[in-house]
Amino acid sequence: MVSAATRRSLLKARAMDLITSAAILPLLFGCVGVFGLFKLLQWLRMRAYVRDAVVVITGATSGLGRECARVFSAAGARLVLCGRNAEALEELSRELAASPAAQVQAHKPHTVIFDLTDPGATVRAAAQILKCFGHVDVLINNAGISYRGTIVDTSLDVDKRVMETNYFGPVALTKALLPSMIRRRQGHIVAISSVQGRIGIPFRSAYAASKHATQAFFDCLRAEVEQHDIEVTVISPGYIHTSLSLNAITANGSTYGVTDETTAQGRSPAEVARDVLAAVGKKKKDVLLAGLAPTSAVYLRTLAPGLFFSLMASRARKERKSKHC
Numbered sequence: 001m002v003s004a005a006t007r008r009s010l011l012k013a014r015a016m017d018l019i020t021s022a023a024i025l026p027l028l029f030g031c032v033g034v035f036g037l038f039k040l041l042q043w044l045r046m047r048a049y050v051r052d053a054v055v056v057i058t059g060a061t062s063g064l065g066r067e068c069a070r071v072f073s074a075a076g077a078r079l080v081l082c083g084r085n086a087e088a089l090e091e092l093s094r095e096l097a098a099s100p101a102a103q104v105q106a107h108k109p110h111t112v113i114f115d116l117t118d119p120g121a122t123v124r125a126a127a128q129i130l131k132c133f134g135h136v137d138v139l140i141n142n143a144g145i146s147y148r149g150t151i152v153d154t155s156l157d158v159d160k161r162v163m164e165t166n167y168f169g170p171v172a173l174t175k176a177l178l179p180s181m182i183r184r185r186q187g188h189i190v191a192i193s194s195v196q197g198r199i200g201i202p203f204r205s206a207y208a209a210s211k212h213a214t215q216a217f218f219d220c221l222r223a224e225v226e227q228h229d230i231e232v233t234v235i236s237p238g239y240i241h242t243s244l245s246l247n248a249i250t251a252n253g254s255t256y257g258v259t260d261e262t263t264a265q266g267r268s269p270a271e272v273a274r275d276v277l278a279a280v281g282k283k284k285k286d287v288l289l290a291g292l293a294p295t296s297a298v299y300l301r302t303l304a305p306g307l308f309f310s311l312m313a314s315r316a317r318k319e320r321k322s323k324h325c
């Protein structure tokens with residue numbers, strides 16, 4: 001004998017079964033399907049945007065620039081590789097020309113050698129870059145140099161050199177290529193900045209200043225060129241495992257020559273390069289590629305500046321003690 005209450009609960013359970021099988025599951029699959037389709041379409045659009053695009057990469061001889069060259073080449077872009085080290089550029093160019101993607105698309109990369117701290121050479125290089133494929137679709141301002149030292153001991157020449165490489169160089173190159181982009185009503189300018197373009201860390205003054213300037217310049221540019229259908233993307237990564245720390249300059253202009261622990265534990269440049277490709281493909285305007293701690297620091301600087309400043313001061317005291325500088 002089954003009681004009325006048990007029968008009612010049995011009925012309820014059966015009804016629930018019916019709902020989950022008849023409505024929830026298809027709905028769930030539907031959502032996943034729509035999401036998957038959306039992602040696939042986004043991916044296809046991204047691929048189409050980069051395929052055959054003329055992409056110029058500065059600082060392609062090392063670290064993030066070199067990995068960007070590999071990633072954009074694999075995505076079918078036509079590359080113009082820039083740097084000062086001709087041999088390293090040629091070697092990379094040969095590697096990319098021999099890669100499977102290049103076999104299919106037959107795009108041999110071009111190389112343009114110049115020093116970003118020389119404005120005349122940069123303007124001449126821009127003309128050479130335009131001649132490679134007749135136009136530029138994407139300019140990736142990636143080349144850069146870092147710095148270590150106390151402000152009180154640092155010669156002004158060092159401040160200027162960092163600023164010339166990280167700020168005036170990209171600005172000169174961008175200005176030289178911009179008129180042709182405006183004429184075509186098409187183009188995309190990317191600046192590789194840094195978390196240090198958002199916050200100032202002790203003993204990195206010249207570098208942080210150059211990256212803050214970069215962020216501001218390209219934010220202004222974005223607003224000005226929107227009417228010409230030109231995209232501007234500023235990317236601010238946290239530490240990446242490259243030669244940046246090794247190549248950094250010190251207070252007297254000598255090469256630092258040490259890979260700091262923070263850099264050694266940074267993200268792989270290949271991984272960051274894939275994020276750069278995604279940011280470009282999705283036409284992102286501003287991307288912070290950093291973990292929880294640096295991201296929190298960026299927000300803290302805006303929301304609780306007093307707390308941020310005392311944290312930086314205590315960091316400076318600690319570092320000064322450990323390095324006796």
Ligand SMILES: NC(=O)c1ccc[n+]([C@@H]2O[C@H](COP(=O)([O-])OP(=O)(O)OC[C@H]3O[C@@H](n4cnc5c(N)ncnc54)[C@H](OP(=O)(O)O)[C@@H]3O)[C@@H](O)[C@H]2O)c1
Pocket residue numbers: 058059060061062063064065082083084085088114115116117141142143144145165192193194195236237238239240241242243244245247263266
């Ligand atoms: N590594 C990090 O932790 C990190 C974090 C955030 C942002 N970033 C940024 O990422 C970008 C790439 O740096 P990376 O980490 O890949 O460092 P990297 O391995 O030292 O590479 C720097 C590149 O810049 C080029 N370069 C330097 N000075 C130049 C000059 N005067 N003229 C022309 N090219 C010059 C170098 O090429 P040549 O020597 O052949 O000229 C090299 O290819 C930089 O803008 C850097 O600020 C790096």
Ligand SMILES: *[C@@H]1O[C@H](CO)[C@@H](O)[C@H](O)[C@H]1NC(C)=O
Pocket residue numbers: 250251252253254
């Ligand atoms: C520059 O400073 C470094 C220490 O940071 C020192 O080893 C080097 O001798 C100095 N070079 C010159 C030319 O003063």
